[in-house]
Amino acid sequence: MFEHLTGGRLPQSLFIGVPIAPIRSQRYVQLNSKKTIVSLVASTSDPFAATASSSTDDNFGVFKLNYDVRNEDQRLLQKLWKTTIRVAISGAAGNISNHLLFMLASGGVFGMDQPISFQLLGSQESQRKLEGVAMELEDSLYPLLREVRIGTDPYTLFKNADWVILLGAHPRTPGITRAELLDINGQIFREQGRALDAVAARDCKVLVVGNPCNTNALICMENAPRLPRRNFHALTRLDENRAKCQLALRARRFYTSLSRVTVWGNHSTTLVPDFLNARIAGEPAMDVIGDDTWFREDFTPTVANRGGAITQLNGRSSAASTAVSIADALKSLVTPTPQGDCFSSAVCTDGNPYGLAEGLIFSMPCRSKGDGQYEIVDDFLIDEWLDEKIMASEAELLKERGCVSHLIPNAPPAACEITQDTMLPGES
Numbered sequence: 001m002f003e004h005l006t007g008g009r010l011p012q013s014l015f016i017g018v019p020i021a022p023i024r025s026q027r028y029v030q031l032n033s034k035k036t037i038v039s040l041v042a043s044t045s046d047p048f049a050a051t052a053s054s055s056t057d058d059n060f061g062v063f064k065l066n067y068d069v070r071n072e073d074q075r076l077l078q079k080l081w082k083t084t085i086r087v088a089i090s091g092a093a094g095n096i097s098n099h100l101l102f103m104l105a106s107g108g109v110f111g112m113d114q115p116i117s118f119q120l121l122g123s124q125e126s127q128r129k130l131e132g133v134a135m136e137l138e139d140s141l142y143p144l145l146r147e148v149r150i151g152t153d154p155y156t157l158f159k160n161a162d163w164v165i166l167l168g169a170h171p172r173t174p175g176i177t178r179a180e181l182l183d184i185n186g187q188i189f190r191e192q193g194r195a196l197d198a199v200a201a202r203d204c205k206v207l208v209v210g211n212p213c214n215t216n217a218l219i220c221m222e223n224a225p226r227l228p229r230r231n232f233h234a235l236t237r238l239d240e241n242r243a244k245c246q247l248a249l250r251a252r253r254f255y256t257s258l259s260r261v262t263v264w265g266n267h268s269t270t271l272v273p274d275f276l277n278a279r280i281a282g283e284p285a286m287d288v289i290g291d292d293t294w295f296r297e298d299f300t301p302t303v304a305n306r307g308g309a310i311t312q313l314n315g316r317s318s319a320a321s322t323a324v325s326i327a328d329a330l331k332s333l334v335t336p337t338p339q340g341d342c343f344s345s346a347v348c349t350d351g352n353p354y355g356l357a358e359g360l361i362f363s364m365p366c367r368s369k370g371d372g373q374y375e376i377v378d379d380f381l382i383d384e385w386l387d388e389k390i391m392a393s394e395a396e397l398l399k400e401r402g403c404v405s406h407l408i409p410n411a412p413p414a415a416c417e418i419t420q421d422t423m424l425p426g427e428s
Ligand SMILES: NC(=O)c1ccc[n+]([C@@H]2O[C@H](COP(=O)([O-])OP(=O)(O)OC[C@H]3O[C@@H](n4cnc5c(N)ncnc54)[C@H](O)[C@@H]3O)[C@@H](O)[C@H]2O)c1
Pocket: 090, 091, 092, 093, 094, 095, 096, 097, 121, 122, 123, 125, 126, 167, 168, 169, 170, 171, 188, 208, 209, 210, 211, 213, 234, 235, 236, 237, 238, 239, 267, 317, 318, 319, 322, 427, 428
């Protein structure tokens, strides 16, 4: 609500309606060189008093300060601030996280009235980098960011998490086939699924980004039976955003006029951007653009090759636009979907309305009431061409599931029939 005034930052005076007094003011703390609190001076009459408590001991640096909301003006607070949410992020020292964390902490995803706590998981190799990330978060003085924990143990970092974004994965190094990558990363996601099952909040929502993301999400879900299966997502929003961009360019209409743009299937070369159901200013995109050959021969490969094209030009992966698409994917779950529109997410196919094999994580059109849940939109038209493409992606995911059957509890043993490298160009 204050976004237009602050550009994403809340001045304390506006935020809580009392005279300016920084929450993390040096008045209340003395930090030693290791950024550990050595003393806290708290006055019970001071509405901004910081207090130390054992629950903050495992926080990073300045976040050890306990921001005690009870000390503030209750009448204003109860209206403006929500209960802090816990967001756990793996691969938090990586490229995508470097953009995503700052979007989340600024309130740009969960809202300007939503305090947030970060639980950042890194690999052993990225431990020092993770500390650097936490220090940058400290220096950013985000009013909404109340806690930051860092570490390498998923059982500690996923504890009571409400949202979990899994970025950390083993990269595809030269010579690694997709089948090998499925196994290496599958082991990471089996472990993280088990950790979620043991310690995450019962209704926690999980978004898997680390590739191969659909099958990683499947492994994670199957190893976390305490959590609802419908709470697991794999990211295909970047592909949707790329498809929207191409449609807008071709139609010469700004992308806000687009609706019902979805991508189906696996986040791989078999991914299917759907032009049959897409709308431009409410009209079928195929009628507006009027060039079937472009749709069939240019549109789909351009979307699939977009990551590779970006990497070729700027020499690094498209981490910034991926982070934006993660923010979009999360916002779509906490904001009601506009009437007649949808968003793409790879979700569990159990009970799906399109006759897809059950027990896969498959990108489909979804809508949400903004309560963190979603429903699969069931009125998309599927013609022969689209059906064939969707079936190819389904077949690929079934094969991938076969390759990781040893990582799925109670799954019958299956052969690994993936022979081709199906990673999207430019993705590791
Ligand atoms: N689904 C999509 O649309 C999409 C788009 C872009 C990238 N990706 C994938 O997202 C992932 C992350 O991309 P990035 O550019 O941030 O990569 P990155 O290599 O910059 O960062 C990954 C980080 O994860 C860490 N890590 C590795 N294993 C870990 C583990 N077990 N636990 C915790 N951390 C671990 C690494 O040390 C590294 O710091 C990659 O797998 C990439 O292919 C997916």
